[in-house]
Amino acid sequence: MASKQFTDDLGTRIxxxxxxxxxxxxxxxxxxxxxxTAVVPSVIxxxxxxxxxxxxxxxxxxxxTLTAVQNHLFPTTDDAPGATELHAATYYSWTLxxxxxxxxxxxxxxDGLKWIEEEAQKLxxxxxxxxxxxxxxxxxxxxxxxxxxxxxxxxxxxxxxxxLLSDPxxxxxxxxxxxxxxxxxxxxxxxxxxxxxxxxxx
Amino acid sequence: xxxxTEVCIVGxxxxxAPVAYTLSKAGKKVLVLEKGPWLxxxxxxxxxxxxxxxxxxxxxxRDERHVLETPHKDHFxxxxxxxxxxxxxxxxxxxxxxxxxxxxxxxxxxxxxxxxSTYGPIEGANVADWPITYEELEPFYAMTxxxxxxxxxxxxxxxxxxxxxxDFPYPPLAENHISSLIDDACENLGYxxxxxxxxxxxxxxxxxxxxxxxxxxxxxxxxxxxxxxxxAALLDPALKTGNLTVTPHAKVFKLTTDATGKVVSAxxxxxxxxxxxxxxxxxxxxxxxxxxxxxxxxxxxxxxxxGIGNNNNQLGKNVIFSAGGVGxxxxxxxxxxxxxxxxxxxxxxxxxxxxxxxxxxxxxxxxHKTKGGTVDFLWKHANPISRSIxxxxxxxxxxxxxxxxxxxxxYFTQERHLTFEVFNDWLPTDDCFVTLDDKVTDKWGDPVAxxxxxxxxxxxxxxxxxxxxxxxxxxxxxxxxIRSSVSGSAPANLQAGGCRFGDDPKxxxxxxxxxxxxxxxxxxxxxxxxxxxxxxxxxFTIYANxxxxxxxxxxxxx
Numbered sequence: 001m002a003s004k005q006f007t008d009d010l011g012t013r014i015x016x017x018x019x020x021x022x023x024x025x026x027x028x029x030x031x032x033x034x035x036x037t038a039v040v041p042s043v044i045x046x047x048x049x050x051x052x053x054x055x056x057x058x059x060x061x062x063x064x065t066l067t068a069v070q071n072h073l074f075p076t077t078d079d080a081p082g083a084t085e086l087h088a089a090t091y092y093s094w095t096l097x098x099x100x101x102x103x104x105x106x107x108x109x110x111d112g113l114k115w116i117e118e119e120a121q122k123l124x125x126x127x128x129x130x131x132x133x134x135x136x137x138x139x140x141x142x143x144x145x146x147x148x149x150x151x152x153x154x155x156x157x158x159x160x161x162x163x164l165l166s167d168p169x170x171x172x173x174x175x176x177x178x179x180x181x182x183x184x185x186x187x188x189x190x191x192x193x194x195x196x197x198x199x200x201x202x
Numbered sequence: 203x204x205x206x207t208e209v210c211i212v213g214x215x216x217x218x219a220p221v222a223y224t225l226s227k228a229g230k231k232v233l234v235l236e237k238g239p240w241l242x243x244x245x246x247x248x249x250x251x252x253x254x255x256x257x258x259x260x261x262x263x264r265d266e267r268h269v270l271e272t273p274h275k276d277h278f279x280x281x282x283x284x285x286x287x288x289x290x291x292x293x294x295x296x297x298x299x300x301x302x303x304x305x306x307x308x309x310x311x312x313x314x315x316x317x318x319s320t321y322g323p324i325e326g327a328n329v330a331d332w333p334i335t336y337e338e339l340e341p342f343y344a345m346t347x348x349x350x351x352x353x354x355x356x357x358x359x360x361x362x363x364x365x366x367x368x369d370f371p372y373p374p375l376a377e378n379h380i381s382s383l384i385d386d387a388c389e390n391l392g393y394x395x396x397x398x399x400x401x402x403x404x405x406x407x408x409x410x411x412x413x414x415x416x417x418x419x420x421x422x423x424x425x426x427x428x429x430x431x432x433x434a435a436l437l438d439p440a441l442k443t444g445n446l447t448v449t450p451h452a453k454v455f456k457l458t459t460d461a462t463g464k465v466v467s468a469x470x471x472x473x474x475x476x477x478x479x480x481x482x483x484x485x486x487x488x489x490x491x492x493x494x495x496x497x498x499x500x501x502x503x504x505x506x507x508x509g510i511g512n513n514n515n516q517l518g519k520n521v522i523f524s525a526g527g528v529g530x531x532x533x534x535x536x537x538x539x540x541x542x543x544x545x546x547x548x549x550x551x552x553x554x555x556x557x558x559x560x561x562x563x564x565x566x567x568x569x570h571k572t573k574g575g576t577v578d579f580l581w582k583h584a585n586p587i588s589r590s591i592x593x594x595x596x597x598x599x600x601x602x603x604x605x606x607x608x609x610x611x612x613y614f615t616q617e618r619h620l621t622f623e624v625f626n627d628w629l630p631t632d633d634c635f636v637t638l639d640d641k642v643t644d645k646w647g648d649p650v651a652x653x654x655x656x657x658x659x660x661x662x663x664x665x666x667x668x669x670x671x672x673x674x675x676x677x678x679x680x681x682x683x684i685r686s687s688v689s690g691s692a693p694a695n696l697q698a699g700g701c702r703f704g705d706d707p708k709x710x711x712x713x714x715x716x717x718x719x720x721x722x723x724x725x726x727x728x729x730x731x732x733x734x735x736x737x738x739x740x741x742f743t744i745y746a747n748x749x750x751x752x753x754x755x756x757x758x759x760x
Contacts, residue, residue: 073603157594167249
C-alpha cells in the first residue's frame with residue numbers, strides 16, 4: 001500500500017474535490033406526475049446482512065427512480081452482474097441510514113433523486129423511470145453538466161462500486177459475482193459479523 | 203478519579219511504545235494512555251468498507267476535526283476537515299498508525315543530520331542541523347531492526363549509510379516477478395536497484411507469526427502480527443513484565459504544571475467522558491506531531507502562559523510532512539508470455555524495490571549539490587473499490603454503462619499497475635505550523651488544532667526531478683501510459699516537527715534528549731522532534747529516536 005496519503009489508491013473517501021451542492025428550486029417538483037406503477041420493494045431478503053435491515057429510507061417512487069438510474073449507469077450484461085443483481089439500490093438505501101456518514105453527503109444522495117426526476121420532467125414531461133434508454137442517457141448527461149449533478153452521479157457510481165466489490169457479508173456483491181467478474185481475490189481474513197462496519201466505528 | 207504511576211505516556215504508537223517497552227523492562231511502573239480502542243489481531247480483517255471506505259480506525263469528523271489552512275496564490279484558505287471532507291486523522295487505536303503503516307524502513311543518511319552545514323541555507327526555509335549525529339542514532343536503528351523486526355538485504359551502493367551490523371535480522375520477503383524486471387531496467391540504465399527493507403518479519407518471532415502475504419498490507423492492520431506495529435512488537439511483550447498498564451479510550455486533554463514548571467498530572471476523558479487525573483514523576487507525550495503540539499499549546503500554566511515548551515514561541519512551528527509525489531505505469535498482459543503472466547499475477551508477493559540514486563543530486567540544473575530523495579516501487583493497492591473509482595472519469599466527464607464495464611473489466615483482468623512514490627524533504631518554513639483554532643472545538647469543548655500547510659517550491663523542483671528520472675525506469679521496463687504527479691499537498695500520514703530539538707532554547711522546543719527545554723520532567727518522543735525530515739518515511743527514525751530517549755531515561759531514572 002502506498003505510504004503517501006495523497007495517492008488516489010488509498011481508499012480515501014474523497015476522489016475529486018467536493019462540489020458545492022446547490023439548492024435547486026423545487027417548484028419543478030410540483031410538476032412531477034406520480035405515475036409510476038412499478039413499485040419496487042425497498043426491503044429485500046438477504047438474511048443476516050446489514051442491508052437486510054433497510055426499510056423506509058425512500059418512498060417507493062424515489063426507490064424506483066434510484067433503481068432506474070442505477071440500472072442505466074451499471075446495466076446487467078451477458079458477462080457481468082448489473083445493479084439489480086448486486087442489490088445496489090438497497091445498498092444505497094443502507095448508506096442513507098448511516099448516522100456516522102457526513103449528513104451533507106446523505107442529503108445529496110437524497111436530493112439527486114429529485115434532481116434527475118426534475119430533469120426528466122423538464123426535458124420530456126415524463127418520469128425518469130418511464131423514459132427510453134436514449135432519453136435516460138440524455139437526462140443524465142444534461143444533469144451532469146451542472147456541477148451538483150455531476151457530483152451526485154459520481155457519488156452514485158462510487159456507491160455502485162461498493163455494492164459490486166464489497167464483501168458479500170454486507171448483502172451486495174451477491175455470490176461474489178462482482179469479485180468473480182473482475183477476477184478479484186479478497187484478502188484474508190474476510191470480515192465477520194463482529195467486525196464489519198459499523199461495529200468498528202469509533 | 204486519581205491514578206498514580208511512575209511514568210505516564212500519552213499515546214501508544216511508534217514514538218510512545220519504545221519508551222514503554224524499555225522502562226517497563228527496567229522495572230518502572232508505566233501507564234500508557236491511548237485515545238482509541240484496543241484492537242488485537244483477532245479484531246482485524248481485510249474489509250475495504252470498514253477499513254478504508256468508512257472511518258473505522260479514526261474519529262468521526264463530526265466529533266473531532268482539524269482546521270486546515272491550505273495555500274492559494276496569495277493567501278491561505280481555512281476550512282475544517284468536517285466541511286472539506288479531507289480527513290487528517292491516522293490510526294486511533296493502541297499502537298497508533300503503526301498498525302496501518304506499509305513499513306518501508308529506510309534509515310536516514312549521515313548528511314540528513316547536518317543538512318544546513320552540508321548543503322547550505324535555502325532562502326525561505328528554516329533548515330537546521332540536528333543536535334545529534336547519525337553515529338549517535340545508529341545503535342538504535344540497529345536495535346529497532348532487531349526488536350521491532352525488519353526484513354531485507356543490505357546491498358552496497360553509493361548512498362549506503364554506515365551500519366554496525368552486516369545485514370537485517372530477517373531475510374527478505376517473497377518478491378514478485380516484477381522486481382526482477384525493475385532490476386534489469388536499472389542495470390540497463392546504470393542504476394543500483396535496492397531491496398526495500400520492511401518492518402514485516404519473514405520468520406516467526408516470539409509470539410508473532412511471519413507474514414502470510416495477504417495482499418492487503420498498507421492501510422490495513424496485520425492479522426498475523428508480522429507487521430512491526432508498536433502494539434504487536436513492543437506493547438504486547440512489555441505487558442508481560444507486569445509493569446505496564448495500557449488504558450484505551452483515554453483522551454488526554456491537558457497537562458497540569460506546578461509553580462516550578464514541572465508537569466504534575468495528565469487529565470483525560472474516559473469512555474464515559476468522565477475526567478481522570480494521572481499523577482506521575484515523569485511524563486512522555488507522543489500522540490503524533492500535530493496532536494502533540496496541540497496538547498502542549500492547550501496546557502498553559504503559571505510558568506507556561508502560552509503552553510508548555512512555548513516560552514520562546516517555537517511550539518508548533520516548523521511542522522514538516524513528506525514532499526514528493528507518485529507515479530504509475532501499466533503492464534498489459536498482451537506484452538508478456540503465458541509463463542510471465544502467471545508470475546505477474548501472483549497475489550501477495552511484494553515488489554520491495556527502491557532507488558536512492560538521487561538521494562543527493564549533483565546536476566547543473568540545481569547549480570550545486572542538492573539534497574534529493576528516495577523512490578519506492580510498489581503494486582497499486584489491491585483495494586478494488588478504491589481502484590474502480592478513478593475509472594469512472596473519462597476525458598470528457600463521467601463514464602457509465604457498457605463503456606464503464608468494459609473499461610473496468612480490461613483494467614482488472616488484462617494488465618497490472620506499478621506505482622512509484624518519491625520521498626524528498628519537506629523543507630521547514632514559516633508557513634507550516636500548528637496553532638489552536640479560536641472557534642472550532644472537539645466534542646469535549648477543547649479547541650482543535652489549526653494547521654497551516656504551506657510548502658516550499660524547492661520541494662516540488664526536487665520531486666519533479668526525481669519523478670522524471672523514475673519515469674525513465676518504467677519506460678525501460680516496457681510500461682505503458684506512464685504518468686506521475688508532484689504536488690505540495692501535505693500527506694497527513696507523514697507528519698513530523700512542531701517541537702524541533704536543538705541546543706538553543708531560543709530556536710527549539712526540546713533539548714537533544716527530547717526533554718522540553720522549559721519543563722524538567724516532560725519528554726516528547728514522536729516525530730515532533732525532527733528539525734528536518736530526511737527523504738524517507740518517518741516511522742523507522744521515530745522508533746530509533748524513541749529507543750534512544752528511552753535508553754537515556756532508563757539510566758536517568760535508575
